[in-house]
Amino acid sequence: MQNKGLLLSFDQLVTGYEFPMTSYTLDLSIISKYLMAVGLQSAEFVPPLAIAAYAMSALSKSLVLPAGTIHASQELEFFQPVPMGATIYCQGRVAQKLSRGKLNLLTIELSALNQAKEKVLSGKATLVLQN
């Protein structure tokens, strides 16, 4: 995965911050590993949740997330099937930051594009970070 950005903590992030674009290639070995992990025998196309998982993983490489960070909610929308071997470009943006007592909430919008720069997936993840 390519990532040329800085590592940012929750405190350093501001609403509207755009993460550096990252890319990853969904080759057969990566997808085989993913299919085994989710208990699927095979797939004609890349499972959309694999695209989302790798997009989240790519974006999180720009972040210093405290150990114990968990998911509160997730929205996803899929726009077209993605063939095995595709290279995906991933964009992310801080949509919201909230602090509630000992908890911080971080909402990140993400979108994944194919080689033709067509959107294949978009979504929004809300994470709960221990303060």
Add this chain to the structure above:
Amino acid sequence: MPILDQELSLSEIRQGVNLPPVIKNITQKEINLYAEASGDFNPIHIDEAFAAKTPLGGTIAHGMLILAYVSEMMTKAFGQKWISTGKMAIRFKAPARPKDIITIGGIINSIEHRGDTPYAACNVEAHNQNGEIVVTGETMVKL
């Protein structure tokens, strides 16, 4: 209500039809496999000693792993329509833990039309062996 056991044709998809359930046994081994596959090595998922000291009291499955199971159910019901046009909004209500048996289920809540295009709107949820809701949410797919 009838339960789908394979991808159905347009005429077979109607309000009140249950989606084919997906049942998964959660194990630490599978959680570790998912961490390896996704690159998410947050210790809350894989480090039992660390997780035991947190308010969660032990390791938990990745939320995206549970969503993969929701997507598996939707793919079984709607095939390529799901991976081409699907939409989900999911809230995580409780953690899925090693040794949990997680059942993913759903029901077609309505058939909505946007212009001439029909969409199936579904309610989905995952619960554990004790009936505790793990995730709940809505999905939509263009028919």
